[in-house]
Amino acid sequence: MRKIIHVDMDCFFAAVEMRDHPEWRDIPLAIGGSASRRGVIATCNYPARAYGIRSAMASHQALQRCPQLLLIPGNMAEYKAVSQQIREIFHRYTELVEPLSLDEAYLDVSDSPWFGGSATLIAEDIRRAINDELQLTASAGVAPNKFLAKIASEENKPDGLFVLPPAAVADFVRQLPLAKLPGVGRKTAEKLSALGLEHCSQLLEIGEAELARRFGKFGRLLWQRGQGIDEREVQTERVRKSVGVETTLVTDIHQPEQGVQVLLRLWPELIRRLAGRAIKGMCIKLKFEDFTQTTLSRRCELPQQALAERLCVEAWERARGRGVRLVGVSVELCHEEQERQDGGEQLGFDW
Template structure:
C-alpha cells in the first residue's frame, strides 16, 4: 500500500507577494494581466476569493466584482526561484517527487524511514519546514493513491492537513461527489447528473460496461476512480504531451481572415517552442466573446501551417456571429518508448 502526499501551496503567487508586503495580507489581492489588455487572473488571495474572484477569471470581471481589488502583474522569475526552494525541502523527505506545477507536487513516502514511516508526521513536518524557512503556508493530503491525496489536500485548505488512511478509503470514496474526480468537468457532470449520478457510490448502480458505453475510455477510468482505484506511480520525470502558444486579443476579431492573420503571427513562436520535436497532432483553439471556447484537432506528422489555417477556418464556423477574443495553436508531441506507454500517458489525468 503506497503512502502518497500531495502538497499544494496556498494562493502561491499571492502569498509570495504578501510575504514582501505584509500590508497586503488583509486586502483583496490578485496576480494577473491588465484589464485594459484583456488579462486574466492567475491567482488571488483569500480576501479576494470572498468576492467570488478565481483563477482564469477575466481581470475586468474581477474588478467589477471587487473594485478595490489590488491587481499586480507579478514576478514569474521570483515565483520559480521560490518553487525551487520548496522542492529542495521536498527532497529532504523522499527522492520520489513529482512536481505538477510551481506550487504543487506528489511525494511517495512509502519507504521513508522518517518519523517511523508515518505519512501523517512527514506531511506535518513538510508544512512546518515550509512555514519556518519560507514564511509560506501549504496544505497537504495523505492517502494511498495520487488522486485521493490530491482530493484530500483540498479538504482543510488553507494551511491544513487531511489524512485518508487505507481503512477509511471505501467509505470516503462512496460519499465523494463525482465533480471532485479529476477529469469530471461541467459537461461531464451534467451528463452524469442526467443519469441520476452525483456520488461515486452510485456508479455501482450503472456498472463499468455502461459507463464505457456512454463515456468511452474515460468511462473505465471513471469507474476505477469511483472504486478508489489509482495505480499510477509518482513519476520523477514527467512526459510533456503538448506544446502550444495563444494570445488574448486587445479587441475582438470577427472574420476568419483576421483569425488567420493572428495564427500566422503565433506560428513562428510555436515552431521555436517545438524545437524540432516529433509531433502527431495539431490543434486550434478559439475563445469567443461570451468566454466559451472550442477546439479542433487533426492527426499529422509535422507542423503544417496550411493544416492549421484549415482548422482555424473550420473552427470559425462555430462562432455563429460571436466575436473571437483568443486564438491559440498547439501540437501533440510523440512520446518516446512503446505505444502502450504512450497510450497510458494519454489516458492519465492531469490536475
C-alpha cells in the first residue's frame, strides 16, 4: 500500500506577492494580463475569490465584479525561484517527488524513514517547514494513491490537511461527487448528470461496459476512479508530449482569413520551439467570444503550414458567427522525441 502526499500551495502567485507586499494582504489581489489587452486571471487571493473571481476568468470581467481589484502582471522569475525552494523542502523527506506545476506536487513517502514512516506527520512537517521558512501556506492530502491524494488536498483548503486512510477509502469515494473527479469538466459533468449520474456510487450501477460505450477510454477511467483505483506511480520526471504556442487577441476576429494570418505569425515561434524534433500530429485551437473553445487535429509526420491553415479554416466553421478571441497551434511529439521536463513550465502561456 503506497503512502502518497499531494501538496498544493494556497493561491501561490498571489501568496508570494502578499508575503513580499504586506500592504496587499487584505485587499482583493489578482495576477494576470491587462484588461485592455484581453488578459486573463492566472490566480487571485481569497479576498478576490469572495467576489467570484477565479483563474482563467477574463481580466475585464474580474474588474467588473470587483472594481477595486488590484491587478498586477506578476513576476514569473520570482515564482519559479520560490517553487525551487519548496521542492528542496520536499526532497528532505523523499526523492520520489513528481512536480505537477510550480505550486503542486505528489510525494511518495511509502519508504520514508521520517516520523516512523507516518505520512500524516510528514505532511504536517512539510507544511510547517514551508510556513516557517518561506512564510507561505500549503494544503495537503494524504491517501493510498495519487488520485485520492489530490482530491484530499482540496478538502480543507486553505492551509489545511486531510488524511484518507485505506480503511476509509470505500465510504469516501462512494459519496464523492463526479464533478470533483480530475478530468470531469463542466460538459462531461452535464453529460453524466443527464444519465442520472451525480456520485461515484452510481457508476457501479451503470457498469463499466456501458461507461466505456458512452465515453470510450475515459469511461473505463471513470469506472476505476469511481472505486478509488489508481495504479499510477509517482514519476520523478514528467514527459512533455506536445509543443505549442497561442495568443489571445486584443479584439475578436470574425473571418477565417484573419485566423490564418494570426496562425502565420505564430508559425515561426512554433518551429523554433519544436527545434527539429519529430512529430506525429498537429492541432489547431480556437477560443470563441463566449470562452468556449474547440480543437481540430490531424496526423502528420512533419509540421506542415498548409495543413495548419486548412485545419484553422475547418475549425472556424464551428464558430457559427461567434467572434474568435484566441488562436493556437501545437504539435504532438513522437514517443522517442518526447522530452523530460520540469513540471512548472507551460509553453505558449500568454498573459
